[in-house]
Amino acid sequence: MEAVIAIGIGVLAGSGVWLILRPRTFQVIIGLSLLSYAVNLFIFGMGRLRSNAAPILDGVSAVTAYADPVPQSLVLTAIVIGFAMTALFLVVLLASRGLTGTDHVDGQER
Amino acid sequence: MEQHLAVLPIVLPLLAGAALVLIEDRHHTVKLVINIVATLLLVATGLVLLAGSTSDPARIIAYQIGDWPAPYGIVLVVDRLSALMVALTSVLALGAIIFSAARWHRAGQHFHSLFQLLLMGLNGAFLTGDLFNLFVFFEVMLAASYGLALHGSGRSRVKASLHYIAMNLATSSLFLIGATAIYGVAGTLNMADLAVRIPLLSGSDLALLQTGAAILGIAFLVKAGMWPLGMWLPTTYAAAAPPVAAMFAIMSKVGVYVVMRLTSLLFGEGSGASAHFGDLVLQYGGLATVAFGTVGVLASQGVARIACFSVIVSSGTLLAVIGYENAGVTAGALYYLVSSTLGLSCLFLLVELMERGRSPGDDVLAVTLEAYGDDEDPEHEQEVGVATPGSFAALGVAFACCAILIAGMPPLSGFLGKFAIIHALFGIDGGAGIATGVWVLAGALIVSGLAATVALMRTGINTFWVSLGGSLPAIRWVEITPVVLLLGLGVTLTVYAQPVMDFMQAAATSLHAPGQYTQQVLGDLHNGARP
Numbered sequence: 001m002e003a004v005i006a007i008g009i010g011v012l013a014g015s016g017v018w019l020i021l022r023p024r025t026f027q028v029i030i031g032l033s034l035l036s037y038a039v040n041l042f043i044f045g046m047g048r049l050r051s052n053a054a055p056i057l058d059g060v061s062a063v064t065a066y067a068d069p070v071p072q073s074l075v076l077t078a079i080v081i082g083f084a085m086t087a088l089f090l091v092v093l094l095a096s097r098g099l100t101g102t103d104h105v106d107g108q109e110r
Numbered sequence: 111m112e113q114h115l116a117v118l119p120i121v122l123p124l125l126a127g128a129a130l131v132l133i134e135d136r137h138h139t140v141k142l143v144i145n146i147v148a149t150l151l152l153v154a155t156g157l158v159l160l161a162g163s164t165s166d167p168a169r170i171i172a173y174q175i176g177d178w179p180a181p182y183g184i185v186l187v188v189d190r191l192s193a194l195m196v197a198l199t200s201v202l203a204l205g206a207i208i209f210s211a212a213r214w215h216r217a218g219q220h221f222h223s224l225f226q227l228l229l230m231g232l233n234g235a236f237l238t239g240d241l242f243n244l245f246v247f248f249e250v251m252l253a254a255s256y257g258l259a260l261h262g263s264g265r266s267r268v269k270a271s272l273h274y275i276a277m278n279l280a281t282s283s284l285f286l287i288g289a290t291a292i293y294g295v296a297g298t299l300n301m302a303d304l305a306v307r308i309p310l311l312s313g314s315d316l317a318l319l320q321t322g323a324a325i326l327g328i329a330f331l332v333k334a335g336m337w338p339l340g341m342w343l344p345t346t347y348a349a350a351a352p353p354v355a356a357m358f359a360i361m362s363k364v365g366v367y368v369v370m371r372l373t374s375l376l377f378g379e380g381s382g383a384s385a386h387f388g389d390l391v392l393q394y395g396g397l398a399t400v401a402f403g404t405v406g407v408l409a410s411q412g413v414a415r416i417a418c419f420s421v422i423v424s425s426g427t428l429l430a431v432i433g434y435e436n437a438g439v440t441a442g443a444l445y446y447l448v449s450s451t452l453g454l455s456c457l458f459l460l461v462e463l464m465e466r467g468r469s470p471g472d473d474v475l476a477v478t479l480e481a482y483g484d485d486e487d488p489e490h491e492q493e494v495g496v497a498t499p500g501s502f503a504a505l506g507v508a509f510a511c512c513a514i515l516i517a518g519m520p521p522l523s524g525f526l527g528k529f530a531i532i533h534a535l536f537g538i539d540g541g542a543g544i545a546t547g548v549w550v551l552a553g554a555l556i557v558s559g560l561a562a563t564v565a566l567m568r569t570g571i572n573t574f575w576v577s578l579g580g581s582l583p584a585i586r587w588v589e590i591t592p593v594v595l596l597l598g599l600g601v602t603l604t605v606y607a608q609p610v611m612d613f614m615q616a617a618a619t620s621l622h623a624p625g626q627y628t629q630q631v632l633g634d635l636h637n638g639a640r641p
Contacts, residue, residue: 020280025272032279039283046294070299071290074242078286081249085282088256089275095260096268105276107269 001049005041012038023110025093025103029086036082040075047071112162116173116188118155119196119233122148127226135219142211145222149203152229156197163190164613170620170630172239180632181303187239187631190617191444195236195367198448201599202360202455203229205592209459210353212589217262217351224261228254228357235364239631241289241299241326244368248285248333252278255361258354259346270349277342281332288326295319302631305375305624309382320387323376327369327388334365334425336395337402344406344418347458355417355458360451362421366428370440373432374621389433393547396430397554399423404558407565413464413573416565417457420516423558424450430551431531438534440618445611446527449603453515453524456596460509463585463593464573501585506574508590511597513566518559523603528555530611 012034019031047068055069093103100107126148133141163169171188174180188196207215207225215221231251238244256278259271293299295318296307311319328339335343343362347355369392377387403426406419424446431443511522518524532552536544603610620626 020276028276032276032283035280035283039286042287043290046290048294070293074290074293077242077246081246082279082282085249085253085275085279088253089279092256092260092268092272092275095263096272099265099268105272107265107272 001051005045005049009038009041009045012041023104023106025096025105028105029089029093032089033086036078036086040078040082043071043075043078113171113173115155115159115162116171116186116237117175119152119159119200119237120186120230122152122155123226123230123233127223127230130223130226131220138216141222142207142215145207145215145225146204146211148226149200149207149229152200152233153197153204156193156200159188159193160197163188163193170627172631181298181300184243185239185300185302185631186237187302187627188237189620189627190613191367191371191621192236194444194448194613194617195363196233198451199229199232199236199360202357202451202596205455205459205596206353206356208592208595209356209589210351212586214262214351214353218260220257221261224254224257225357228258230254232360232364236367239301241292241301241304243299245282245285245289248364249282251361251364252282255358258357259350261354262351266349267351270346273342274346277332281329284325284332285329288322288324288329291322291325292319295322300631301372301375302624302628305378305381305628306632308376308384309380312383316383320384323372323387326372327391330365330368330372331395331429332365333362334369334429335362335399335422336425336429337399337422340399340422340425343422344415347418347421348412348414352459352462355414355461356455359421359455359458362425363428363447363451366425366432366447369429370432370443370621373435374440375624375627378435378622378624380624386435389435392429392433393551396426396428396433397547397551399426399429400551400554400558402426404554404561407558407561410565413457413461413566413569416562416569417454417461420450420457420562421454423562424454424516427528427531427555427558430554431535434535434538435622436534436538437615437618437622438537439531440621441611441615442527442530442532442534444614444617445523445530445603449515449523449527449600452596452600452603453512456508456593456600457512457516459589459593459596460505460512463505463589464509466584501590502574504590505585506570508593508597509566509570509574511600512593513563513570515597515600517562517566518555519563521604523600523607524559526604526607526611528559531555 016031016035016038019027019034022028022031047070050067053065053067055067055072057066096107097103102109126144130141130144172180173186173188175184175186210221228251231247231254234247235244235251238247256271256275259274260267289299292304295311295315296304298304298307308319332339347358350358373388377384379385400423403419403423406422407416410416410419428443428447431439514522515524518528532555535548535552538548
């Protein structure tokens, strides 16, 4: 499971970085989204991977039977913030497209 | 009761910002009045907090939100440094909002709400004692700053903001990776708790922690504008509306503040194997930033870009001296931080006033004149006896004061700050005399001051002395008031240098002895006594 998650994060982050460095604004925003997915998975992984374990204490089972709840709450916050920022970036991207007439990140074709 | 003051710098702008959203944009005056009142209250809160930490040297307020005990809940911490930063932010905000009353606050929508939310994010970042909470406040601050950077709209602002936002979204990812990697190793996000736990780590845990800290550090250094991470800064700051740019002057200091806080807390003298982690990066990186900024200042043509590169020089100076992790040096750095932030904020306000009377081609013309010889204009004799208008003279004096403050020339506080830094740097006893790095840094600080003097004087002469035509700027008193306010503070800082320096010294000493901080935040859990 660790290998699959690690490869998944790697592929997402790699594609994200490649897209961010592309010259079209749409590619940049998709790249940023992919990067934030990779980061969200990474945050999740930092609570250690565990299947079928609830993050809620029931007072009966041993502590080792639980998943760490903190990264789960962190990832929730990160998703919300990342989503809001991406939406905002989309607006700026459209404004830039409207004002400059091109979708190049520098506002002009080379 | 008094401890609840700690949360006020966050709650007050939040409420004001939320209330301002509800009022329609056509009620400009109402919104402006609410904004000014809220900012005045914030100034009062900041000053009370500052006065509190001045009178009682040992006071550190650890405010537990929702009364959840420290390492589990989120904690706000008011010590000398954070009280100082909150007070400085509120004063700059007051200056910026008064300036915007002339016309800028009507230039776009939701200026006032965004302004208050920016203050909330800034204050939260200064006060929080939790790494993830820091992320949240950073995002609040950045989200508001995106809106403010776009304030006034226009092609150059949208273009600059596009780069600024993309840069910061990518940086936020690094922030998250760094913070959670630290959590994955240390099992806590509370800064005080981290300070207690980091000395206990070893082996692969230590490597992972330092990797996380390095990634986290990059996120802050991007905000601070360290070379080569600060490429976005000049374009964005120069494109922003003047009152917004005046607030952005403190935003780059947030990065510096966090680096200062975390290096001293997590990687100070007492943190075992991790002690002095990243110091060399800060020293050399800061030096490179000063060099880059100095060249930038000399190469810039408009006043706005000179101001932007001065921000970079100021950040570089601070980062380099933080790398020495010495209480005396840090005290000088804090003094310099306050003085240079006031000067830069003031300069951003002056930029627009100075450029108001000039036609767009003037800057190019000025450079061409310098390159091809300065032909005296034939109308020269007719101008003899023309009195300088009062507003123009006031502007000139303000600009001169600002230049002195930023360049670090005597008699104003910029000089005292740089002097305190260099004096303390030479006082570091390395056992083998003064280190080469110290000589280089001291030289760089002085040369950067010279460059700022040359560049600002050139602009000043072109604007005020040999005015290249264009109409005289019409300046309203609301526009010159904040400039006088900020410069007045700079002068006050100079006149009361001794008490201010004592305060900075105490702040720096407690910063470099984090035992008291962790003790106050964690209470009985301090020293490893945990369930």
